[in-house]
Amino acid sequence: MAQHNELGKLGEAMAAEFLRQEGYEILETNWVFQKAEIDILAQKGNVLAVVEVKTRSSIDFGLPQDFVKPQKIQLLVKAVNQYVNAHNLEVNVRFDIMAIAKDGNQFKIEHLADAFFYF
Template sequence: MAEHNELGKLGEEMALEFLRKNGYEIVETNWTFQKAEIDIIAKNGNVLAIIEVKTRSSIEFGLPQDFVKPKKIQLLVKAVDAYVTEKNLDIEVRFDIIAIHKEGKSFVIEHLTDAFYHF
């Protein structure tokens, strides 16, 4: 597996652990619809959090959250619409980003709630 894929997988595992520690109930991971993949779908109270995880080995070229581009946001919105319809959900939806980057030998995790779109 390519090094960036391993880093991405590690980032998703760290994000899941972070969310659980903060009281989130994990509903789905890596849910796909057409060309879109939702990294994590979690419940936090009466909110369905759609979470994009971005992990970088350094912030030399920008913060992890800066790599969530408009095309990705468009795909996520489409996928979430399909998910909510398929599951027949009537719930508030929020889009979050968990940005992770390496700092020395450890990682910094930042949870950005309501990051780019709100239903």
């Protein structure tokens, strides 16, 4: 597996653990619908968090959250609509970004709740 793929998987595992510690139940990881993949679907109370995880080995070329593009957002919206309908959920949907960047030998994790909105 390429090094960037391994880093991405590590970031997703760290994000899921972070969310568990914050009281979220992880419903799905790497859930796929058509061309969209949702990294993490997590629920806390009546909120379904659609979490896009961005992991970078450094911030030399920009913050991790800067790499979530409008096309990705559109795909996430389509996918979560399918997920909510397929599972007949009555929840409030929120889109989050988990920005993870390596800082020396450690990682900094930033949870950006309500990172973007859709209409």
